[in-house]
Amino acid sequence: MLDNKLITFLTLARVKNYTKTAEILNLTQPAVSQHIKFLEETYGIKFIKKQGKNIFLTEEGEEFLAYAKEISRQEKILCQKLKNKFSLERKYNVGATLTIGGYVLPQVLGKFKESYPSIDIILNVFNTDIILEKILKDEIQLGLIEGPFDKSKFKHIKLKEDELVLAVSKDHPFSNMEFVTLEEVLNGKLILREYGSGTRKHFESEIKRHGFTPKDLNIYMEVGSIDAIKALVEANLGYTIISKEAIKRECSLGVMKIMPIKDRTLKSIKFYREFNFVYRDEIFSDYLKHFIDFCLKNV
Template sequence: MIDFKITTFLTVAKTKNFTRTADILHITQPAVSQHIKLLEHHYNVKLIYKNGRQMELTEEGKLLFNYALEMDRLSKMMESDIKNKSSIIKKYYIGATLTIGGYILPEIIGKHKSIYKNIDIMLYVENTESIMDKLFNGNISLGLVEGPFDRNKVKYTKLKDDELVLAVSKNHPFAQKCCVTIEDVLKERLILREKGSGTRKIFENALIKNGYCLENMNIYMEIGDITALISLVESNLGCTIISREAIRKSLMSGNLIEIPIKDFKILREFNFVYLEQHNLEFINNFIEFCKKNLELS
């Protein structure tokens, strides 16, 4: 457990607001100010200054923030490891992006629990940016992401390849075509995942790589929930670019149709991401378990 004054400083640095920090930490605003003053006195530097109505970190404050983040992460790792060491039931926290967490991992985690009854896996399902934040903050030991990430900051292992495809309702005009062009797609009403999602980033990167301007997209809706997005497309409110994994059942039922895009293929990887010094035995075993179960499916 790290010094609570450091926790206060971290919260102020993230929220840039003393009142919001007090609410989050359930302390008074004067207590927040006192914690910051004590830290500044201890290090004999100014950590925070006001820029208009906004709180900003000084250069010394930025330095402390980086060290404090690592301290907080190590503290959470330590607490998790100590609890698992003395517990009969081991508990591990992992995170996955929506496609993986909603359509691939649930069955695998169920099989894992049936074999390893003394291991509980707690799953967070969020977008790529949130999962990476949770990894760096020490809230999860292992992440599974479908979007781009900084490969210099983490260890990573590929789970499998995935393809993003154009999906439309069986009643959509595209459903009668053998293929369409990407220009056709960009003119249609697009129902896409929210910004920050792996699927959205991969699609946008593919457009940029092929010389298309993102402003040319006719975005009709941005949806964070994949199930809701699929329902909207099935109702013929627009078309979408989505992982084939996420629409397997809709394709089999005929509620959605996959339409090839001429000379435009979008491939990506599902990757495990983790940090080297934490829960490596569990991480390595779970990665191998996932790979073997995908090979058998």
Template structure:
């Protein structure tokens, strides 16, 4: 269990206010001040300073915060591992981005569960940024993401390639075209995922690499829910750039069509991301299983 004084410091660093931190921790404000003062005396440095109405973290405080957050993460991992040791069912927490979590992993987790009856996998499905935050906070042991991430800060292994395609209704004006230009796509009503999603970020990076400005896009709607986005495109409200994995059912039922984009193929990677911790056996086993299925 992480030291309460360090937990207090982490909370104040995030909230930037002693009073609100005290309410979150369910302790008094004087207790918060006492915890911070004790840490400053122990390390012989100033950790926080007041800037207007907010408490700001000093350079020395930022260094302590880095290690305190790592201790908090490890503490959560140890708790999960110890609970697993004393339980018949081992429980692990995995995070996946919306395309992977909604259309790729569920079937694989089902197969894994049938072969490992004493293992439960709890799946969080969120956008790339949220999954990375959960990984560093210790809420998940393993992430599976579709978007760009800082490869110097995590361990990672490739899962599979994924293609982003132009999808539209059979009734769309471009539906009978053999192919279209990227300019045709950008001037149409685009229904895209929300900012922060891996799909959106990868498409934007691809446009920038090709010399286009993001302002060139005619974004008609931004949707956080993939199912809702697909339904809107099926209803011919607009077109979208989306993972081919996510629209397999719509393509099979002829509710959507994929039109090739001239000289603009969008191939990305699905990646497993993880950190050094005690769940290495599960992580390696689950990654091997995913790559085989």
């Protein structure tokens, strides 16, 4: 277990306030001061300096912080590895985007549980940016994301290819057209996911390839729920760019229609992207590898 004085130092370095540190750690403020004093006396170096009511890390404090963070990270890795190897209770936190968590994984998770009843996959649904942040903080062990990300920071495995499409209500004027130009898409009542979502990121990246920028987007509504977006489109209150996976049911029922998109030269435009597993190799387990292999075979 990580030494409580190191935990105090890490917390104080993060919040830069003795009172808040005491509240977070359920300590008295003098106890926080004693922990910091003990570390400074142990190493013979001042880690904290005060300027009025503000506190700052000294240069030595910044260097100590880097080592303390690494010690904390290694302790988490050790705990996870021991849990993976010896614990009878196997629970793993997996993050997935709204599209993947809502329309790709549910059936696979059911089949996986039948095959591996002793393993619990706890599915947490967030947008891509939040999933990547939680992986870096070791709050989840595995993520399933869509759209672009910094591949230098994560191990990654492609799950499958996905297509973003223009979805309109059967009653929308677009539904009677042979195709819709990208310029028409950008200038009408476009309903999109929130900033930070993989769908939004990928669409913004794709329109740049066709001479547009995110500033050219005339976003009619920004909605953080795929179900809400679909309800708005079905009610003919706008149209959306969405994963083909998410509207299979609506298209089969005839309440929505996928419309082809073309550029200014009338060349067809397709928006393809990847669904990827992302993780940090150090805390990866054989059981999560089984989960990945299972998904690859059953999606």
